[in-house]
Amino acid sequence: RPTGGRAQSASCMVSRLSASPPVGRGFTAPLRRRPSSGSLAATADQAPAAPVALRPASMTADDSVDAREVLLVGLGDPVSDILVRLDDPSLAARVFDACGISEPGGCVPVDSDEDIKSLLAACGEQWITGAGALETPSRSFSEDVPSQGVEPAYCPGGSAANVAKGVANLGGDAAFVGMIGRDDIGARYRELLRSQKVTPVLLEVDVDDDEPGATPRSAQCLSLVEKGGQRTMRTYLGASLEMGASHFDENVERLAFGDDDGPGESNAKSKSDDAAPGGRDRASLLHVEGYTLYRPDLARAAMTAAKRRGALVSLDLASFEVVRNCRSQLCSLLDEGLVDLLFCNEDEAAELIGETRAPDAFAREDAGRAMEWMLRYVRVATVSLGARGCVSVDRRGSRGVSPGVRCAVVDTTGAGDSFTAAFLWAYLRGGSLQACCACGCAVGTAVVQVLGAELTASRWGELRGDLETVLRRDREARG
Known part of the structure; x- marks a missing residue:
């Protein structure tokens, strides 16, 4: 993992948050997106259930605390985690070779989102979606079918x-x-x-x-998961x-x-x-x-x-x-x-x-x-x-x-x-x-x-x- 961030250039402008005061705990009034040319961006724009109070952790055993109070x-x-499952050893070997990975395992940073795209193209079409994420069907790797056109599955990670x-x-x-x-x-x-x-x-x-490459994009991590759980990760932290x-x-x-x-x-x-x-x-x-x-x-x-x-x-x-x-x-x-x-x-x-x-x-x-x-x-x-x-x-x-x-x-x-x-x-x-x-x-x-x-x-x-x-x-x- 890189130990420092990218220097922010004049063209890499950070959007600020809306100054509109939220209601209650801050999540019951949705914020509206301003024009992209401005300095404001929507952030906390989804309201979960009404906020509730949290009881002390030092409470007595007779007290009851509802889960929503956490x-x-x-x-x-x-x-954004991009997951590829490689259960078959021969498939894993081919993917690692295609990606130029000589030592599987560990986490190595990459310099740009273009590197992630190149790795995705080299992986073929064995995409696994996270439960509750995208409904993209998993497919077997095939050299006869180009990987461009396959929609990769993203899970919100970090x-x-x-x-x-x-x-x-x-x-x-x-x-x-x-x-x-x-x-x-x-x-x-x-x-x-x-x-x-x-x-x-x-x-x-x-x-x-x-x-x-002039401005950082959203962070991504390509995770190649072998049978037995070993992961080989390539991470772009970007924005x-x-x-x-x-x-x-x-x-x-x-x-x-x-x-x-x-x-x-x-x-x-x-x-x-x-x-x-x-x-x-x-x-x-x-x-x-x-x-x-x-x-x-x-x-x-x-x-x-x-x-x-x-x-x-x-x-x-x-x-x-x-x-x-x-x-x-x-x-x-x-x-x-x-x-x-x-x-x-x-x-x-x-x-x-x-x-x-x-x-x-x-x-x-x-x-x-x-x-x-x-x-x-x-x-x-x-x-x-x-x-x-x-x-x-x-x-x-x-x-x-x-x-x-x-x-x-x-x-x-x-x-x-x-x-x-x-x-x-x-x-x-x-x-x-x-x-x-x-x-x-x-x-x-x-x-x-x-x-x-x-x-x-x-x-x-x-x-x-x-x-x-x-x-x-x-x-x-x-x-």
């Missing part, structure tokens, strides 16, 4: 967007903040995000179609990298968090760890993906805005490369007390504590050392251990541990994000860390059994029922 805002890169989608599919209220290009890919991303009940709060970069601290202004803040100013910043800083999430009845949580650490000023601006409005902040470290390359930025944000919940996997935890063992040799005691380090700065530290489950601890000594569940792995795309979504959904509804871990592992296990982290609506319904049972039993056990 309110989460995600911040990150809006990346780490924080996946978390928002998970919360929304579990019945919570979720929004996502990011930057797209003013192009067809960005428009499709917005619509697909909206179809999963996530409110898009998306700024736009003007795109010059007459001069390809998403144009978002900086100056873009997270009062207008974006109001669209994301609503008009309620919450407690003052000084009040928020003085709250104890036992306070309700956000310290007020109608709190929210900002979830920031780790890749935003490459733009620490943006992360700080968003986190500070969340704190000012009394919201909790969660951060997922994203990858061990992020921890390695952005350690100083991470430590600075932690030192400032801007993060409440910190998520990482075993690779990232090992990088945090300087452990060089292989991930499968990373023991629970190693996770414990990593969480001890994290708890110097945050309320809750959670380490996912892949197939071995997860462990979570908070400053008060509460602990949650959940084992992994054996299953047939199809694709690990978005599994960690889905785990985080279910964990936060349960946490914001007052679940114990044990219940949060159980919910997270249940959803993560379901997601690895499908392609592209896209579960069907009926499967989400089943999972929500299972998770409601976990929370009910959790309340009964504590009551």
Whole structure:
């Protein structure tokens, strides 16, 4: 992944948000698109169900919190995932050869959307659509049929967007903040995000179609998924990298968090760890993906805005490369007390504590050392251990541990994000860390059994029922 954004030229103008004040929490009054030649663009133009209040996570076991009372805002890169399934080894070999990929696996950045188009043309016609996305039928690869004319399938991706989608599919209220290009890919991303009940709060970069490559287009990731779940990804981040601290202004803040100013910043800083999430009845949580650490000023601006409005902040470290390359930025944000919940996997935890063992040799005691380090700065530290489950601890000594569940792995795309979504959904509804871990592992296990982290609506319904049972039993056990 690139460690820096593209310099913004004079021709790459960032569209601003409408100054029309939203109604209620900020999502019940649709915003109208202004002419493209102007400086305003529609962003939060879809109204989900009426906003409701969030109860404290420290509530008693007798209290009941409805799923719609979970309110989460995600911040990150809006990346359209393009998924190609390569179950047959000979097919995979041919596709890799056609794409010039000598070492399958991993994620490599590409310089432009033209590179993505070239890779798509080389892949042939085996397109897999995500459930609930486009209804394009999958086709077998054939050298006799040109790949141009095949409509590729896009799923709205990106780490924080996946978390928002998970919360929304579990019945919570979720929004996502990011930057797209003013192009067809960005428009499709917005619509697909909206179809999963996530409110898009998306700024736009003007795109010059007459001069390809002169201005960044919406981010895309081509993911070639082999049998067994190994992914080979080629990512173009484009317009998403144009978002900086100056873009997270009062207008974006109001669209994301609503008009309620919450407690003052000084009040928020003085709250104890036992306070309700956000310290007020109608709190929210900002979830920031780790890749935003490459733009620490943006992360700080968003986190500070969340704190000012009394919201909790969660951060997922994203990858061990992020921890390695952005350690100083991470430590600075932690030192400032801007993060409440910190998520990482075993690779990232090992990088945090300087452990060089292989991930499968990373023991629970190693996770414990990593969480001890994290708890110097945050309320809750959670380490996912892949197939071995997860462990979570908070400053008060509460602990949650959940084992992994054996299953047939199809694709690990978005599994960690889905785990985080279910964990936060349960946490914001007052679940114990044990219940949060159980919910997270249940959803993560379901997601690895499908392609592209896209579960069907009926499967989400089943999972929500299972998770409601976990929370009910959790309340009964504590009551």
